[in-house]
Amino acid sequence: MSRAEAPGEPMPKAAATSGTPGPGPEAVRTPGPLWSLGLLRSELVTTFRRWRTLALLAVLAAVPVLVGIAVRIETSDGSSPGGGGGGQGPAFISQVSNNGLFLVFTALAATLPFFLPMAIGVVAGDAIAGEASAGTLRYLLVAPAGRSRLLLTKYATVIAFCLAATLVVAVSALAVGALLFPVGDLITISGTRISYTEGLGRALLIALVVAASLVGVAALGLFVSTLTGSGIAAMATTVGLLITVQILDQIPQLDALQPYFFSHYWLSFADVMREPVYWDDLVRNLGLQALYAAVFGSAAWARFTAKDITS
Structure with a gap:
């Protein structure tokens, strides 16, 4: 008795209609690298064409505009904008009126604690759960x-969205800074002078560091996305975790745990503006992000590969 005639086993559709046996397991085509690139391209196009994604990028692009206009209004009488010393985070704002390139550093420092990770959390949280809630996840797995x-x-x-979102902030800040303020040679945190071209290179390096600082959040959001079939719930949970971790990072009694929070070294990108560049905290930040990506990426894989897909 053949496999197609065995009792209790359904006949392949091709055998049922033509009387010929269906293809064996060896006939199933294994997707090649070009197919994988096509899948990635399809995902990128789908993600960046969504109105929600475009709205997030528009909000991020608007932040440098608002900061630049606020600084311009505040310094219109010749006074200096607020900002502390030390070159950490928003302290760059005190240099914006002297050189518009500092608006790039200020805008990244202003968006990194909340706006950028929130946008990444929304996209990552919706990655799997959004497909499940829309009923398209099963069809993706049929391919x-x-x-x-x-x-x-x-x-x-x-990750591509992390890079795109960071560059949107940086490019918007660069354009607004050039329009509203003078540009030229920069004075680093260490007090040395560098050329405007070198300053642009450091701005690009800072943007890349900021984008890399978000890979841990991306992995966390992806893991949360595999735990639920509701895209809204996954996005809300991811954003809630981001806010909670950053609140915990400000409590002095938790100083022993804070170096392990993914947000603890985010503002270390300011060390790129030292001469020479101070790499210690930058390396700690990148290593911590890699650790979070490995842990939560593995957890997401373990959950997703064992999960029953019903939608």
């Missing part, structure tokens, strides 16, 4: 993608 390949593609898309 020869495989769960691991699909999860990796989703994470790569979120």
Whole structure:
């Protein structure tokens, strides 16, 4: 008795209609690298064409505009804008009126604690749960993608959004700074002078560091997205965790734990503006983000590959 005639086993559709046996397991096509690139391209196009994504990028682009206008109004009488010393975070705002390139550093420092991670949390939280709530996750898995390949593609898309969101803030700040303030040679935190071209290079390096600082949040959001079938719940949970961690990072009694919070070294990008560049906290930040990406990426993979997909 053949496999197609065995009792209790459904006949393949092709065998039922034509009388010929269906293809064996060896005939199933394994997706190649070009197919994987096509899947990634499709995910990128889908993500960046959503109105929600475009709205998030528009809000991020508006932050440097508002900061630049506020500084311009405040310094219109010749006074200096507020900002403390030390070159940490918003302290760069005191230099914006002297050189518009400092608006890039100020805007990144202003958006990094909340706006940027919130945007990443929304996109990452919706990556898997959004497909489940829309009823499209099962159809994605019908294609020869495989769960691991699909999860990796989703994470790569979120990382691409991290980079795009950071560059949107940096480019918007660069344009507004050049329009509203003078530009030229920069004075570093260490007091040395560097050329405007070198300053642009450091601004690009800072943008890349900020984007890399968000890969841990992306992995956390992706993991949360595999725990629920509701995109809204996943996004809200991820954003709630971001806010909670940053509140805990400000409590002095938790100083022993704070170096392990993913947000603790975010503002270390200011060390790029030292001469020479101070790498210690930058390396700690990147290493911590890699650790979070590995832990929560593995957790997301373990959950997603064992999860029953019903929608």
